[in-house]
Amino acid sequence: MTRSVSILGVTGSVGQSTIQVIEELRGQGWDISVEAVAAGRRLDVLVDACRRLKPKFAAIADLDLLGDAKTALVGLNVEVGAGPAAIEEAGARPADWVMSAIVGAAGLAPTMAAVRRGVHVALANKECLVCAGPLFIEAAKAHGATLLPVDSEHNAIFQVLTHPDRVERLTLTASGGPFRTWSREQMAAATPAQACAHPMWSMGRKISVDSATLMNKGLELIEAAYLFGFTSKSIDVIIHPQSTVHSLVHYVDGSVLAQLGTPDMRIPIAYALSWPDRATVSTARLDLAKLSQLTFEAPDPVRFPALGLARSALDRGAAATTALSAANEIAVEAFLEGRIRFLDISSTVEQALSHLEGAEAGLLAKMPSSFDEVGAVDQAARRAARRVAGNLAAA
Ligand SMILES: NC(=O)c1ccc[n+]([C@@H]2O[C@H](COP(=O)([O-])OP(=O)(O)OC[C@H]3O[C@@H](n4cnc5c(N)ncnc54)[C@H](OP(=O)(O)O)[C@@H]3O)[C@@H](O)[C@H]2O)c1
Known part of the structure; x- marks a missing residue:
């Protein structure tokens, strides 16, 4: 199979797994050329990616690193760019498959650049949809882009969505994370290192x-x-603590279809890269006898209020989901930098959204009709969340 690909977020956890899949498939004779790669600021990892992938274009978000990047990449025959415009250019370059794996709202502009070219977009970045869902989906349809979900749960649903108009319900599975069995008191004192130590998945710090x-x-x-x-x-x-059933689709006749597999992002990445075919990848095979049991339990809304906040934002509409995601980015950053405590993350999001509902109700009531309007809601929510996090830090 011949593919020309670009990887946005090549230095991250999903980006690195994507490199592994590409290398494995190249080893099987797949003709995969790499058009562009994009990263935030980890230059050493970007250089390693360029050595392995031989892209035509490499972009780094941090403008101050342009000189260093040019020096480090000399001799690799790669054009180098820096700053947000270069990151967007990486999405706009002519690849026929683009991995969207930049974390946060920063992934939106380069992913949209790929969407506008009407190509296959492998979507790991969930914030694109959470921030700009209806506009993003409309743009994909208008430009003929194919969205291939990479988030394991959505990839699972995509794999078993045989009759989309005959679906009754969806069930998303969640591992429960590192604090599944912790009390609220224990969670109150949780450190960033403990929060990032996920029991099943190895991922970037924000998603952890x-x-x-x-x-x-x-x-x-x-x-x-x-x-x-x-x-x-x-x-x-x-x-579902074993992270084996990656999500379920319930059909109108009572049938429930699920996709199972070991918790390894190379599986959904390979599926998205080879779709509509399937590729051979050397992931660990599922051994149900060894696992012996699969367990399921309801989420606890008291210890984990964030789920309820997200559900009510979704009920409220697209502006509220934009605001929720932006406020959450600020709150997680404040926690990772040690400025607020773990339980303050959800409080920050909740208070930021309530503030917007009060002071800037018009902003949340209206469905954003352009990406500029999405940006305005995003910025207002970030400002509100920074204020709340500042107050919580000072308390
Ligand atoms: N990891 C998983 O298993 C997993 C599963 C499902 C979905 N996802 C989603 O996939 C996305 C990536 O997750 P991850 O775990 O791979 O995150 P990660 O390890 O933190 O990697 C994030 C990537 O984004 C880059 N980046 C950050 N800010 C940027 C900016 N302003 N411009 C350009 N690039 C920027 C980082 O570059 P530097 O490192 O060079 O700064 C890095 O390459 C997230 O939206 C996450 O929710 C991840």
């Missing part, structure tokens, strides 16, 4: 903290609603 608060599942609920066209009432969340 989101998994610990269950905001990740809230973002995924919103992502699933926009991606597959469901309301929050038709999507359940269940805790």
